Amino acid sequence: MRTRPIPAHNLKTTRSGDVRRRNILWRWRRLFYLVGLVMVTGVAGAGFVVSRIELPTAPPPEDQTTFICTAEVAPGACNEETAAASLHGEEDRVNVSLDEVPQVAINAVIAAEDRDFFEHGGVDPVGITRAALSDIRGSSASRQGGSTITQQYVKNVYLTNERTLTRKIREAVMAIKLEQEVPKEQILENYLNTIYFGRGSYGIGAASQAYFDKDVSELSLPEAALLAGLIRSPQRAEPYRYPEEAKRRRLTVLDAMLEEGMITQAEHDLSDEWPFDVYHDLALWTPSTGVDVSPSVSIFGGDYFLDYVRQEVTDRYGSDAVFGGGLRIYTTLDRGLQQDAYESVTEVLDQPGDPAGSLVAIDENGEVKAMMGGRNFAEDPLNLAVRGSGGDGRQAGSTFKPFALAQAAHEGISLESLIPTPSTKVFPGADNGDDWDVRGGCCGGTGTLVDATANSSNTAYAQLMLDLGPEAVAQMAEDLGVRAELGEAVNPSLVLGTANVSVLDMTSAYSTFASLGTHVEPRVVTRVERADGSLVEEFEAERTPVLSTEEAAGVTYALQQVIERGTGKAASIGRPAAGKTGTTQENRDAWFAGYTPRLTSAVWMGYIDNRPMDDVRGGLVQGGDLPSQIWSTFMARALEGEPPEEFVAPGDLGEGFPLDPVLGIGSSSGAPAPTPSPGAGTTGFEGTGTGTTDAGGTTDDGASAGAGTTEAAAGGGADGPAGPDGIPGTADDDGGTQPGPDGIYGTADDIVPDG
Template identity: 40%
Template sequence: MLALAGVLAAAAVAAGAGVYVFGSSCDLDALREARIGQNSFVYAADGSLLGSIPAERNRQVVPLTRISPWIPKATVAIEDRRFYEHGGIDPQGIARAVWADVRARRVVQGGSTITQQLVRNLYISNERTVQRKLKEACLALKLNDAWPKQRILASYLNQVYYGNLAYGIEAASQTYFSKPSRSLNLREAALLAGMTQAPSAYDPFAEPGRALARRDEVLRAMREQGVIDEQQYRWARRARDLGLRPGRLYKEIREPYFFAYVRDRLIRAYGTETVRSGGLTVYTTIVPRWQRAARDAIRATLTEPTDPAAAVISIDPATGAIRAMTAVVPGRRDNQFNLLSQARRQPGSTFKTFVLTAAVEQGIDPDTSYYVSAPFTYRPVGDGNCDDGSWWCVKTYDSRYAGWISITRATLRSDNSVYAQLTLDVGPERIAAVARKMGVRTPLDVNGSYFPSMGLGSIAVSPLDMASAYATLAAGGIYSEPMAIRRVVLADGSDDTETGWGTPKRTRVLSDGVAAEVTRILEDNVSYGTGTRAAFGRPAAGKTGTTDRHADAWFVGYTPDLATAVWMGYQAGEIPMENVHGIAVAGGTFPAQIWRLMMERTIGLRPVRDFPAAKTLPEFKPFQRGKWALASDPYAAAATTDSATATTAEPGSTTTAPAANETTPRP
């Protein structure tokens, strides 16, 4: 490995030399200073204004002398430790980042310097080519020669994005702490410095735990590099409260969840400066009337100020267009936590749809393939028990079982004991692959994708993931990339035709026969399974989901025209919902009701459409139950089972004792 590290370092040095050769054709005129005052505007599908993308109000340029000295120290420590030594690009940093990525077998570090990142923020082109990367590095070298380090650092700190519409350290300080950047203390500076790498991932409003861990990572880097001493390090880490004081900014923005989602996509395409001051006119896919319908559905269901939060997202299966994206947190009007795309919660039994889809795709006939519905124990090791976590022990919520039962009936019962066995037979890796190609973009490779409880929904995903994936079924097996932007008019009045706005990006990922078979079962689930509260008098398919101790509840369903995911839970974390309006919340209760109300007031106003018949039928093969399903003693368990029929009360499982629909079991 040491030899490989040396090779990587040499390659980085060679790359730097190549940039110098390329440098004769690059020019600092390709950079442009930030211009404040030319706002961009975002419109809904009906032409109504959602809001302007602020310029002067969310970015205030300040010199280094008016910035807390902790900010540049923390930023350099975590972003570019050799900033004052290298010449604009850092071969050592590139080699270090590549080595870390090779060891982790994924991207864990970036090799870009602060100077390169500044060039990228100011660079006009939105190409993603090797040529551009070389030019970017070349410009960084020239900028390093032309500007003092302090000017480069000051420009970077006044340009970089800190999340929640805050560009530059002054706006970030006001946004998160309601005070000027010169007043930031060490721990506050470390928190903000750690955010620039991934503002959404380390958003302290949305992900306080990850933000805190990232802050501590910055503090460790500062200590290791001698920027702070041990006493300062301990003082800064002592407070586990982030000390946030959210600023009151951007009040004029309507539909803030969707607005922030659109902004993120614009930034990816044009860079922060063009979006912030480039005079763009952006037309989106959101339908305000449907937004109101979604909010009304939540508020009509959750009427008390102490009720949990709920989020709704709807996608057009034919194009991937996002038609509704909203959330309601009872008792709070201004919520900066994007429950639709940022939040990730365990999906419970809604994830079983991917297990079912993978099984059907594999040739398993759900009507004729049987399992034993009984308490199930998976023993990856010989010694152990359910209590110490070495065995995976699955039970249903009500401890009622059906004995020998088909996969179809087990789906309608949401029987976790059967789906635990089916997950092991189909294979978690195969299930993860199916979920990914259907639209789940959250990484699912926990323990190398062999985490067996995945099939019962133990891996957290976003409502956007689930709506997108179920839309693939609604479209007969065709995945459409979620689309929020229909059209962008540039400052000169011309349409941007190069980025592909408004053009659906569609890919067939399942045969229409597989999609139709899964839809048939999920239609039955709405008719007389766990999702009957979602029925609204027209063809609809869907699945309920509830996690351990009722901490999260879901209903994800679709018609031929719209796929909608509903999530319900407490914003602060996995808090049990065991007494909301006098009942324990499961996916078949309030979430299914919210889904029905939303669909009645939107798709319900259109003519009825049936799901189209499949042109090809799935190819079923003789199925032999896999070895994992035989890890328990189904015959002994079956002797004590209750041969109950399908119930509309959603069953569940736990690792040790009955509690809720899903478990968070350990491998």
């Protein structure tokens, strides 16, 4: 791979509980800070501080172009000649007067963002305290911002989003002074014309056109409530991609309007039921003309990364600063690796009608080096690599299993422990009181956790999930880097990949294993300067220990076996590497995520409309074939010329012991499960057999390159025949590519029940 600094790994051992405790302490510190801010603003209100702050006579000029540069550009050298993209004051903005905005829209914004706007003097101490207490409770669904509309406007126009006490105090004081000098109505009008609503639209006038193709004066109550709900992080509630989240936010705004007496109960209920099919199809939306991307970058799909950067910096600094403030934004994108990512995907998926593909690569410092979010941004701006920019993530399949393995290692479970791995298993009452029918075994019916991982046994991981608990595994996934709101997906089937995960999040989570258990928050921006070269902000790697070195090394060892002898043989790159395949129900999604010590990448494949990939090159697509091929192609090119680097040895993986399917993990009660040994009824790891046939007649593709077995009631039997599709045992973790003689897929798929 190209230039990368030597890592500075933090090898300190910290449990997930310690991470959560630090989060709680941070929230308490934030409360004390906000209480102090309330006291400061009280003094400011008396005129002591306000008199010392001068408001700029006008917002920053809109004729200074902002430049975005890639990782090869040194600090101080980002300019028109070296830039990968330029941002200027031609973003989609339609200024409107307050008289043109219908009262329902004004009320919706006030209810959503600042209920006491017409009562406070720029800062709302009650709102700050309420927001802090809500944050202390730790519910992400209920966290609130304490900033008033005036403070938000000040931040967007005059300041930056840097998270410092000095900036927060200046924001509060400037808000107070602004309210002393400018009428409330003018502040509100300015705010409505500058706030970002998503889809490249700045201001409520442009948003009305972008979302409803109508003038702002024609907005209805449900439409106004929808727009008001978008103000906080609009990309995470894009109604085209996130209809449920958009509806939830709209309802939150309607609830607030009802509480404030702005609407009646009947209006509330009718608006909540208003359908979403009136919105513009996002695929028809034309991207902002205020962004010019260098052809040398866009030809390899770099537009998607640069648009993601635009969204990030706009959220942080405000649209006026980004589109007219003359900023110099230094990013992590490596042009060479971006070309490798684009070509690795497009060279494999080169036929008409092929599925879409996405790839993200992150180095050991958390820097996003490549992002293949789509083929042609001008034709389709939906970024398949990230949540909120069009792509909302896709079901993870068996790439989610390592998060359960990490939790097991974290709890001290030996990876050499034996666990039942039958072809099928029914877990009574595990599916919300119903029986959970899981298919997909390996290893002759019993194997170690390492074996179950290499062969991606669904039945083994279903048992492991029930013993660990879905909540613990979901928390581990979050600690490792999965930022999706799992919500209802936190159930036993989560381990088999029922939750949507973005390619960026998947890459980030796997990079934690590569970094010896320390999560490094992914970054796309390293430095921001003003036009004169002065520093605005510099972004360092944010490291959070999640697993101990020993725990992470154990997980890596198991994932190495996936490539060396399991479902991911096609991902071999001739040097130490670890990873996991994944395929979802009906082959709608296929994944491979993997890493070397210094570079992590993940590949996703699937159709945008979520139809099955059942006729690609004449067959089904699984994680062990095309995604693994794309991954290995990219990694081989990215690491070309660099000497192979070994992983940290796992050492002693722990004394193996049976995993009792009834009493739970680590139970020594009852007779231990038999140790698999070569012979009748057992799958070996070096054979060339292809399948197993159980007593019920279902045929499984062998998940490892081992001999097939026949599972009789007593556990014996002669070696079974190959699966009917004749595909070797590396066919992938998630089932045969053709059904067995009983018409049922032998190992079904990641999502468990087939019928």
